[in-house]
Structure formats: C-alpha cells, structure tokens
Amino acid sequence: MSPATSLQQAYDRAAYPLTGHRARNLQVLKDALSEWEDHQDSDIYGSGPLIEDFQAKMATFLGKETAVFFPSGTMAQQIAMRIWSDQLGVKRVAYHPLCHLEIHEEDGLKKLHGIEAVLLADKERVITLEDVRSMKEEIACLLIELPQREIGGQLPDYEELVAISRYCRDKGIKIHLDGARLLEVLPYYQKTAAEVCALFDSVYLSFYKGIGGIAGAILAGDEAFTKESKVWKRRHGGDLISLYPYIVSADYYFEQRKDQFPKYCEDAKELARYYNECRFFATRPVEPVSNMFHVHVQMPKEKLEPLLLSVYEATGVALTHYLRDDHNGAGCYFEVSIGDRYAQVPKESLKQAFHILMNELI
Amino acid sequence: MSPATSLQQAYDRAAYPLTGHRARNLQVLKDALSEWEDHQDSDIYGSGPLIEDFQAKMATFLGKETAVFFPSGTMAQQIAMRIWSDQLGVKRVAYHPLCHLEIHEEDGLKKLHGIEAVLLADKERVITLEDVRSMKEEIACLLIELPQREIGGQLPDYEELVAISRYCRDKGIKIHLDGARLLEVLPYYQKTAAEVCALFDSVYLSFYKGIGGIAGAILAGDEAFTKESKVWKRRHGGDLISLYPYIVSADYYFEQRKDQFPKYCEDAKELARYYNECRFFATRPVEPVSNMFHVHVQMPKEKLEPLLLSVYEATGVALTHYLRDDHNGAGCYFEVSIGDRYAQVPKESLKQAFHILMNELI
Known part of the structure; x- marks a missing residue:
C-alpha cells in the first residue's frame, strides 16, 4: 500500500474528518432530488423553468442582468475570456500565475481560443493595482480570483480591489471575477455578493466548492454577454440536453449553506490557531480571510505521515487526506477548507488531537 | 397560444404518445439511482471505479481498446476530429452536409479547433465510396454517421461501408463513426457493435437517443487516442469532478434497452406502413432501416395540425409533438423514433387513429 493511499484511507475511515461538508457519494444527489416531484420536467438544451x-x-443574487448555468467553471471562464477578447479585438488577457486557467486546464485557453496570458504578481502574493498599472502589454480582460486559492486563499484589501476595478474601467479593460469561492470571502469583506460583483463585468461562481453541490457553475453578466456565452457553450459541447442533476443539487446546497459561511470562516480561524501553536506548523495566511487556508509543515512527508496516522488512530480526528511536497524543499503542505464537518467534531477530541501533535513535536 | 405549443401540449397530455420511451422528467434519474447504494463514491475527475x-x-461492447465517458457527443466528436487532424497534420475533415457538426454545433469545429470541413454527397442521400474517391481535398478524417439522422435515418449497404473503410485505410485517412444511434442500426446490418466499429478508428455512441439516458456519450478507440482525448476533455471543460449522474443513467438504460432494438426496428416498419397508407403521407425511407424515419406530408402545417389534434382527441393516440415546414415548399414533416412507448399502445387505438386520418384525407 502506498503511503498516499493509506493517509486517504485513514481519513475516509475516521470518525471526525475535519475538512469539507460530507463524503462525495451518491447520497449527495439523492438528497437533492428528494425535494423534487418525479414528474418535474427536465430542462431541454438550456430551456425550461428548471434551468x-x-x-x-x-x-x-450576483446583481447581474442575466446568468447562464454551465457544466464547469473551466468552460465558463474560457468562454468569458473569449467573448471579451473578441469584443476588444485583443487576443490577450491577464491573471495570476497560479490562476486555474494557467495550471489546471491543459492550456485550453491557448489551444482552443488562441488567447495568450500575461501573468501578474508573483506566486507568493495576490495581484495589486501596481501590477496592473505597470503591465506593458495591451489586454482585453483582467481576471481576478477571490480568494487566491493556490496561496491559501489570500485576498486583496477591498479598497485595492475597488481601485483595480476603477483603473480597468478607465482604461477600457474588462474585469472578470473568478468567484469559484465567492461566498467564502463575503464575511471578510462584509459585503453582499452583488456589491462585490458590481466591481466586475463578468462573474463565475462554482457550485461544488464551498456550496458542496455535485458540479456546475454560473456565469453572469449583461444580456449581450450571456447571450453570446450560450453560443460558445454549444460550441464547447456544454449545452447538454439535460443539466438538471447539477442544477437541482446546486440549488439545494446553495439554499442549505449560503448563510453558513460566516460560521465556516470563524471555524477556519479557530483551526488555524491550533495549527500555529504546533512546532514546525504554520498556516498561510496566518489568520485565514476565508473558510480556507494552507498548512505548511517543516518536515518531510514521510516523517509527518506516521505521526498524523497515530493522531487519527488515537482520537478519530482526521486532519487531512493528503500531503504534498513543498515547493521550497524539505517540507510539505496541505489545504484546509472548512464546511459542515468541522462543527460536528467534539471539541475535546479536537483538543486531544492537537495535544498529541504538539507533544510529539517538542 | 401558438399552434406549436398546442400540438406539444396535446401530445404531452395524450394517453398514448407513439414515439420515444417515456417523459423526460426527474423520475428517469431517480429510477437509475435507485439501483445504487447511497454510500457509493462519486467518480473524481475521470477516475474511480464508477466511471x-x-x-x-x-x-x-464496441470492440475497442479503451473508451472515455464525455458529457456530450458534441465535445467528443470535435475532439476526435482534432486528434486526427493534429496527428496527420491536416486541418481538414470530411462529412455529410447534414452532419451534427455542420448544423447543430454553431461551427465549433472551426471556431475552437480551426478545422475546415469538406461536405460529401448531397442533402438527400448518404455518402458513397464514389463521393470519397472523387474528393479533391486532402483530409485527416472521414466522419460517417449511422444512420444519417437528418434524412430519416438512411444507411449505406454494409458492403459499401466496408469498401469506404478499406479505401480510407489504404489512403491513410482516419475514419470516425458518429454512432450516436449505433444500436439502432445493428438489427438491419445483422452485425454486432464490435463488428461495425472494427471498420472505424474512432467511435462515438450517445446515451440519450435510443438508449434513453439523461445525457452523455462514449468515445472509443485505441489507447493513445483515448489518452489524448482526456487531455482535450479537460481543455473543453468536460472533465467534471463528477459525471456520475449521467453514467449511472447511461448504464441503467443501456442494460434495460440494449436487446430491445430489433423490436423497436420492427415496430418502426409497422408504423411506417400505416403512414404510407395515408394519402399525402410518405415516410423516408419508405421501409425504415432503423427504429427511426421521417414522415413527409404534402399539406401545410396549418392544415394538418387541427386534423392531428382531432385524432389525438378521439383516440388518445398522439403521433407527433411538432411539425416542421418542408424544405421543398408546401408540405411539412416530422421525425419518428420508436422506443418503449409504441408497444404500450393498444392496437385497436392505433388502427382507429389511422382510420380517422385516412378517412379525413380521402
């Protein structure tokens, strides 16, 4: 058995996994479907009341004229970039070096749409107004991801965001929000979704991150933009005859969790404090600004893993299902995203888990 | 109320709709899910036992090395064309003028992949060996659709198909099967799916046509081809974290219906005979070679519709939910696809329906 497998298995078997909402199994869909009548008609190629x-x-909710449901954010965001590029006649957009389009989409933006990317900021921090100002290349669109997932869910100050938005609009640059985890940042900004989205020309929201649906995404903007996005959705092969399995689950879990994010964010702060009390452990950011953060450990994976397994075994509390080598060398890290599960963990078990971790690491 | 709406509504309300399997409602998914345990794990980005x-x-089943599940045939087939085009270094493929890629995909093949199409044959008949032989342009791939849906589901003779396949392979041209309705043609050819697919380098099969699932498609071919197709699936935004709602329903209805196609095809022949006995009515083909055919009526939509409504009203038998203007001028047509419903219609009611139709048209 590989070490990776065994950590995942121990996590799956544990009484108290700390991250996420629940297991990704078929019950997730069955629960959502149980709210609907059997004779409810399917959506048909993007039409019908259900969609x-x-x-x-x-x-x-997002404060936009119109919105279109997509099977994935990958599809929705490439299409947004394409529409703005075509409209401005500039085959170039700008985003963070760890943007989803740059590292998770097999270069789809370039290979399907012929759009080049300018990478702003460095891999350790979020994009600033100064990064945007000092860009030499002409671009059609700036994509901002809130929070910046791959660096632990960091956020710019709201004033910085407003200034970036104003700058783009002054310069005729479109500004797009990768809001895959938009609900996760509203408690920090103390803004409504519509207030944040007002700073952007187009917005994408995911339904299987913090919301915990099965898959699917919304792309929102003005009427002309979303109308064109439907044509591209057809071209991409995303205009399915029926998208309802994703829509019914998106709606069900949106309703169930949309008001829970302040709680998730508070829980994330609490859990980060536990980690930061452990020798060799440090969270990024030190104080989370959303429901997520990364945990960096100055210890090789091979050494940390047996220690974690002993904590899961002794307390039932499972901290993570994986460890990844740190880019910097000798350490490792993992991502934490807080959902429904955290509140179900007995406080005593949690304390005990971190007590073991601290004592073992002295 | 528009006439179109009222025909659709009368069809939906009728006791005996003649075409298809059942209503496209949420029960279709609930039935498929009921076979699975709640704790069954989701597929994750194309991995896991379920997918x-x-x-x-x-x-x-298709007699190929490997297969990949896609959310749609649009996505699967564009990707097949792209892989063969890249491999042969020729940005051109050939297909029928009424091919799905030509008329239903908003020019995705060109706009996303930069691939041009050579249109073979004319709109009234299927592609022949002679069409392929006399093509002047160099192409990477020939796409053959079995049956040719937009002309009533016509088919080439099997010997012609074998000759086309041999010719392509001799010339180094890849040959791809649009087998959206592959199971529908096996009874006519008296071949297994694998036997037909052996004539092709890549094959696509749909799960929501004859099989009656919710959505989704399979793309099959050799190991190198399907491996590359997964990269393109990611680029298109089709590599969803969970495709299981489509997979569980594809599997469920595949098992339920895969052996029913000989029956559907016989039923189609019977129903076509009824239509051909009516004045002004003619089916295309005259004798169906699959479970589908088109019904052409030498009468304007506006005149036929009230007559159809009176038949539905008097007998409960609903023949079609729509009428479309004929390309040729004064007439109209509709498509018939036979599934589970046909066998549930009492023979007496069916006869009575056509009796009315015949008497009214004398």
Whole structure:
C-alpha cells in the first residue's frame, strides 16, 4: 500500500474528518432530488423553468442582468475570456500565475481560443493595482480570483480591489471575477455578493466548492454577454440536453449553506490557531480571510505521515487526506477548507488531537 | 397560444404518445439511482471505479481498446476530429452536409479547433465510396454517421461501408463513426457493435437517443487516442469532478434497452406502413432501416395540425409533438423514433387513429 493511499484511507475511515461538508457519494444527489416531484420536467438544451428559474435567481443574487448555468467553471471562464477578447479585438488577457486557467486546464485557453496570458504578481502574493498599472502589454480582460486559492486563499484589501476595478474601467479593460469561492470571502469583506460583483463585468461562481453541490457553475453578466456565452457553450459541447442533476443539487446546497459561511470562516480561524501553536506548523495566511487556508509543515512527508496516522488512530480526528511536497524543499503542505464537518467534531477530541501533535513535536 | 405549443401540449397530455420511451422528467434519474447504494463514491475527475468500470464495459461492447465517458457527443466528436487532424497534420475533415457538426454545433469545429470541413454527397442521400474517391481535398478524417439522422435515418449497404473503410485505410485517412444511434442500426446490418466499429478508428455512441439516458456519450478507440482525448476533455471543460449522474443513467438504460432494438426496428416498419397508407403521407425511407424515419406530408402545417389534434382527441393516440415546414415548399414533416412507448399502445387505438386520418384525407 502506498503511503498516499493509506493517509486517504485513514481519513475516509475516521470518525471526525475535519475538512469539507460530507463524503462525495451518491447520497449527495439523492438528497437533492428528494425535494423534487418525479414528474418535474427536465430542462431541454438550456430551456425550461428548471434551468431558467435558477439562472434568474443567481443573476439576482450576483446583481447581474442575466446568468447562464454551465457544466464547469473551466468552460465558463474560457468562454468569458473569449467573448471579451473578441469584443476588444485583443487576443490577450491577464491573471495570476497560479490562476486555474494557467495550471489546471491543459492550456485550453491557448489551444482552443488562441488567447495568450500575461501573468501578474508573483506566486507568493495576490495581484495589486501596481501590477496592473505597470503591465506593458495591451489586454482585453483582467481576471481576478477571490480568494487566491493556490496561496491559501489570500485576498486583496477591498479598497485595492475597488481601485483595480476603477483603473480597468478607465482604461477600457474588462474585469472578470473568478468567484469559484465567492461566498467564502463575503464575511471578510462584509459585503453582499452583488456589491462585490458590481466591481466586475463578468462573474463565475462554482457550485461544488464551498456550496458542496455535485458540479456546475454560473456565469453572469449583461444580456449581450450571456447571450453570446450560450453560443460558445454549444460550441464547447456544454449545452447538454439535460443539466438538471447539477442544477437541482446546486440549488439545494446553495439554499442549505449560503448563510453558513460566516460560521465556516470563524471555524477556519479557530483551526488555524491550533495549527500555529504546533512546532514546525504554520498556516498561510496566518489568520485565514476565508473558510480556507494552507498548512505548511517543516518536515518531510514521510516523517509527518506516521505521526498524523497515530493522531487519527488515537482520537478519530482526521486532519487531512493528503500531503504534498513543498515547493521550497524539505517540507510539505496541505489545504484546509472548512464546511459542515468541522462543527460536528467534539471539541475535546479536537483538543486531544492537537495535544498529541504538539507533544510529539517538542 | 401558438399552434406549436398546442400540438406539444396535446401530445404531452395524450394517453398514448407513439414515439420515444417515456417523459423526460426527474423520475428517469431517480429510477437509475435507485439501483445504487447511497454510500457509493462519486467518480473524481475521470477516475474511480464508477466511471472506469463503465468505460471498460463500453470499450468491450464496441470492440475497442479503451473508451472515455464525455458529457456530450458534441465535445467528443470535435475532439476526435482534432486528434486526427493534429496527428496527420491536416486541418481538414470530411462529412455529410447534414452532419451534427455542420448544423447543430454553431461551427465549433472551426471556431475552437480551426478545422475546415469538406461536405460529401448531397442533402438527400448518404455518402458513397464514389463521393470519397472523387474528393479533391486532402483530409485527416472521414466522419460517417449511422444512420444519417437528418434524412430519416438512411444507411449505406454494409458492403459499401466496408469498401469506404478499406479505401480510407489504404489512403491513410482516419475514419470516425458518429454512432450516436449505433444500436439502432445493428438489427438491419445483422452485425454486432464490435463488428461495425472494427471498420472505424474512432467511435462515438450517445446515451440519450435510443438508449434513453439523461445525457452523455462514449468515445472509443485505441489507447493513445483515448489518452489524448482526456487531455482535450479537460481543455473543453468536460472533465467534471463528477459525471456520475449521467453514467449511472447511461448504464441503467443501456442494460434495460440494449436487446430491445430489433423490436423497436420492427415496430418502426409497422408504423411506417400505416403512414404510407395515408394519402399525402410518405415516410423516408419508405421501409425504415432503423427504429427511426421521417414522415413527409404534402399539406401545410396549418392544415394538418387541427386534423392531428382531432385524432389525438378521439383516440388518445398522439403521433407527433411538432411539425416542421418542408424544405421543398408546401408540405411539412416530422421525425419518428420508436422506443418503449409504441408497444404500450393498444392496437385497436392505433388502427382507429389511422382510420380517422385516412378517412379525413380521402
């Protein structure tokens, strides 16, 4: 058995996994479907009340004219970049070096759309107004990800965001929000989704991150933009005859969790404090600004893993299902994203888990 | 109320709709899910037993090394064209003028992949060996659709198909099967799926046509081809974290219906005979070679519709939910696809329906 397998297995078997909402199994869909009548009609190629009502609801929530449901954020965001590029006649956009389009999409933006990317900021921090100002290349669109997932969910100050938005609009640059985890940052900014989205020309929201649906995404913007996005959705092969399995689950878990994010964010701060009390452990950011953060450990994976396994075994509390080598060398790290599960962990068990971790590391 | 709406509504309300399997409602998914345990794990980005087992099963069924599940045929087929184009260094493929890629995909093949199409044959008949032989342009791939849906589901003779395949292979041209409705043609050819697929380098099969699942498709071929198709699936935004709602329903209805196609095809022949006995009515083909055919009526939509409504009203038998203007001028047409519903219609009601139709048209 590989070490990676065994950590995952121990996590799956543990009484108290700390991260996420629940297991990704078929019950997730069955629960969502149970709210609907059997004779409810499917959506048909983007039409019908089931999809149209949900799109209208999300447009209102995001404060945009219209919204379109997509099977994935990868598809939705490439299409947003394509529409703005075509509209401005500039085949170039700008984003962070650890943007989803740069590292998780097999270069789809270039290979399918012929769009080049300018990488702003460095890999350790978020994009600033100064990064945008000092860009030499002409671009059609600036993509901002809130929070910046791959660096522990960091955020710019809200004033900085407002200034970036104003700058882009002054210069005729479109500004797009990768809001895969938009609900996760609203408690920190103390803003509504619509207030944040007002700074952007187009917005994408995911339904299987903090919301915990099965898959699917919303792309929102003005009428002309979303109309064109539907044509591209057809071209991409995303205009499925039925998207309802994703829509019913998106709606169900959106309703169930949309008001829980302040709690998740507070829980994330609490858990980060536990980690930061452990020798060799440090969270990034030190104080989380969303429901997520990264845990960096100055210890090789091979040494940390047996220690974690002993904690899971002794307390039932499972901290992570994986460890990844740190880019910097000798250490490792993992991501923490707080959902429904955290509140179900007995405080005594949690304390005991960190007590063992601290004592073992003295 | 528009006439189109009222025909659709009358069809939906009728006791005996003639075409298809059942209503496209949420019960379709609930039934499929009921076969699975709640704690069954989701597939994760194309991995996990739920997706891998089904892919292996379909590869075996189609007689190919490997198979990949896609959210849509649009995505799967564009990707097949791209892989063969890249491999042969020729950005051109050939297909029928009424091919799905030509008329239903908003020019995705050109706009996303920069691939041009050579249109073979004319709109009234299927592609012949002579069409392929006399093509002047160099192409990477020939796409053949079995049956040719937009002309009533016509088919080439099997010998012609074998000759086309041999010709392509001699010339180094890849040959791809649009087998969206592959199971529908096996009874006519008296071949297994694997026997037909052996004539092709890559094959696509749909799960929501004759099989009656919710959505989704399989793309099959050799190991190198399907491996590359997964990279393109990621680029297209089709590598969803969870595709299981489509997979569980594809598998469920595949098992339920895969042996029913000889029956559907016989039923189609019977129903076509009824239509051909009516004045002004003619089916295309005259004798169906699959479970589908088109019905052409030498009468304007506006005149036929009230007549159809009176038949539905008097007998409960609903023939079609729509009418479309004929390309040729004064008439109209509709598509018939036979599934589970046909066998549930009492023979007496069916006869009565056509009796009314015949008498009214004398």
